[in-house]
Amino acid sequence: MTGFLNSTAAARLRRFDLPILATLFLLLAWAISIQRATDFIIFCVFVLAYDLLYGHMGRLSFGHMLYLGTGAYAAALTAEHVSANPFVALLAALLAGGVVGLILSPITVRTTGACFALINLALNQVGYFLVLVALARWTGGEDGLAVTFSKVGPFDVGDKVMMFALALACLVGVVWLMRRLTDSPFGILLRSIKQNESRVRFLGYDVVRAKTLAFVLSTSLSAFAGGLSILNYAYVTPSFIDTGRNVEVIFASLIGGAGSVYGAVAGGVAYMLISNFLPNYVQRWEMFLGFALLLLIFKFRAGIWGSLVARFGPRRAEGT
Amino acid sequence: MISVVAYGLTVGAILYIISIGLSLTFGTMRIVNFAHALIYTMGAYVLFTMLRVTGGNFVLAAIVGVAAAVPLAWAIERFVIRRLYGQSIDYAIIGTYAVLLIGVDATKWIWGATPLPLSDPIGKYVNVLGVDLPVYRLVVIALAVLIFAGLELFFRRTVVGKIVVAGLEDKDAVRSLGIRVDSYFSLVFILGSCLAALGGILYAPITTIHPYMGTHVLLLSFAVVLVGGLGSMRGTLVASFALGMVMAVTGRVWGPAAEAMVFAVMAVVLVLKPIEV
Incomplete structure (x- = not known):
């Protein structure tokens, strides 16, 4: 089946990727209920943000819940204290993610491999502590915080269909952005950093700047996803910043196929399908997740998208 | 004051016993081993069960607990880590994390x-400068010092230890001498795991035993290893006791902040002293 799609056919298909994506999600909403589909979409945004660092730049973060949680709490607190307008909250989430990323980048960006993973993990733990204990007066500690959003004109985030439409529009926007980004010289630079950082430096590129930019982009988008989920749930709890949940996004990134925009979306949907429907049948959820992860890293490294491309795509297809 | 210092030393001692295995595993195999936390937890649980079986003989139960780490560590090394040698470190992180997930769930199952809860096995107090200190904690501190001395001897005086140290420096050069470096590294892995189990056993009477105790300590242990320098044995010793003190002093001022403070100190150290890995 290799070469089932030749490269012109693949290119033609890629031109219509955003409508295809939107249609697939509409079908998904029809199949599994619109609320769940909104959940799926928001998680996909998070996976996309995560995969910019892991898949494209080769930095495995074990503490990305920190940035998701930053956005979630920024959105909730903005709605509580500043303005009940959902779009203001969303903007606040995006900015908060960017600011936190910018502040932490001097610590994180110059490390690689194990250090990068562990430092993010440690910072995530600090963030969890801040939310749960130190700032509990504002964040509501373990109980969390319920928020209400006002209507903007006819738009109401409390309405399931409108929230779905907003989330889908955001996802399409983020996919478009990520595709532009990863196809650009900047994207090539990131992939080169993944391959061999010193060589890129020898070529005269400002590696630190590129890495900082990618890191801040990833944290901002993660926070954006966090803000979106607050719009969706109207409730924030410390589970949004829980260190233990990092494995979800890693799993999604791996199962979809790291280093590809479509792979990230596929992985997000795949993980959400598994986590939404399998626990009904699987008694030991963590154990199942562990074995599934082992299987992924031993036998299924290309992920869903990678396997699809290898099977049907043009012969020399690489990356997306 | 004295009790703060004593608490800091105890925590430092425990951290040292756990972290040294982590640090050695990283130095030799270039692998960040999340499964270390699993062995730590298992050590404590085996201790608990063996205390029931032996009717409260702590030393015997502890020995069984440490011994139980050997087959477990061997299995993890043989079936997960060995298959990921020399590949991207990310896979090793994810793989050992998966083992941790499986193991934690298995503990919950069993x-x-x-x-x-577990009571202090010695239960006696000794008066130091007007403050009553549990003898058990002093024993823990003494054990950590003994282990440090033992490891120094092992790595400096024995052939096996010297091979490992040489392998830390330059693996390929040692291998070209006809030495099977990897099997020595496996040995170090098992040794480090036994120490992790010992750490869990020693810390169990001070706190409680629960399935996530390892995950908790592992983060602190990572901080120690990062501050001390990956693969550095003396750095690990210094960092353990320094961070143990940080924890004790912060805990005195404001209890819940103790762990967060460790990570804050780690972040500062890493900004001042970047590490290339």
């Missing part, structure tokens, strides 16, 4: 999720 022993239940409720925390199990």
Whole structure:
């Protein structure tokens, strides 16, 4: 089946990727209920943000819940204290993610491999502590915080269909952005950093700047996803910043196929399908997740998208 | 004051016993081993069960607990880590994390999720400068010092230790001498795991035993290893006791902040002293 799609056919298909994506999600909403589909979409945004660092730049973060949680709490607190307008909250989430990323980048960006993973993990733990204990007066500690959003004109985030439409529009926007980004010289630079950082430096590129930019982009988008989920749930709890949940996004990134925009979306949907429907049948959820992860890293490294491309795509297809 | 110092030293001692294995595993195999936390937890649980079986003989139960780490560590090394040698470190991180997930769930399955309390096995106090200190904690500190001395001797005086140290420096050069470096590294892995189990056993009477105790300590242990320098044995010793003190002093001022403070100190150290890995 290799070469089932030749490269012109693949290119033609890629031109219509955003409508295809939107249609697939509409079908998904029809199949599994619109609320769940909104959940799926928001998680996909998070996976996309995560995969910019892991898949494209080769930095495995074990503490990305920190940035998701930053956005979630920024959105909730903005709605509580500043303005009940959902779009203001969303903007606040995006900015908060960017600011936190910018502040932490001097610590994180110059490390690689194990250090990068562990430092993010440690910072995530600090963030969890801040939310749960130190700032509990504002964040509501373990109980969390319920928020209400006002209507903007006819738009109401409390309405399931409108929230779905907003989330889908955001996802399409983020996919478009990520595709532009990863196809650009900047994207090539990131992939080169993944391959061999010193060589890129020898070529005269400002590696630190590129890495900082990618890191801040990833944290901002993660926070954006966090803000979106607050719009969706109207409730924030410390589970949004829980260190233990990092494995979800890693799993999604791996199962979809790291280093590809479509792979990230596929992985997000795949993980959400598994986590939404399998626990009904699987008694030991963590154990199942562990074995599934082992299987992924031993036998299924290309992920869903990678396997699809290898099977049907043009012969020399690489990356997306 | 004295009790703060004593608490800091105890925590430092425990951290040292756990972290040294982590640091050695990283130095030799270039692998960040999340499964270390699993062995730590298992050590404590085996201790708990063996205390029931032996009728409260702590030393015997502890020996069984440490011995139980050997087959477990061997299996993890043989079936997960060895298959990931020389590949991207990310896979090793994810793989060992998966092992941790499986193991934690297995502990919940076998022993239940409720925390199990354990009493101080010695139960005596000694008066130091007007403050009553549990003898058990002093024993723990003494054990950590003994282990440090033992490891120094092992790595400096024995052939096996010297091979490992040389392998830390330059693996390929040692291998070209006709030495099977990898099997020595496996040995170090098992040794480090036994120490992790010992750490869990020693810390169990001070806190409670629960399935996530390892995950908790592992983060602190990572901080120690990062501050001390990956693969550096003396750095690990210094960092353990320094961070143990940080924890004790912060805990005195404001209890819940103790762990967060460790990570804050780690972040500062890493900004001042970047590490290339």
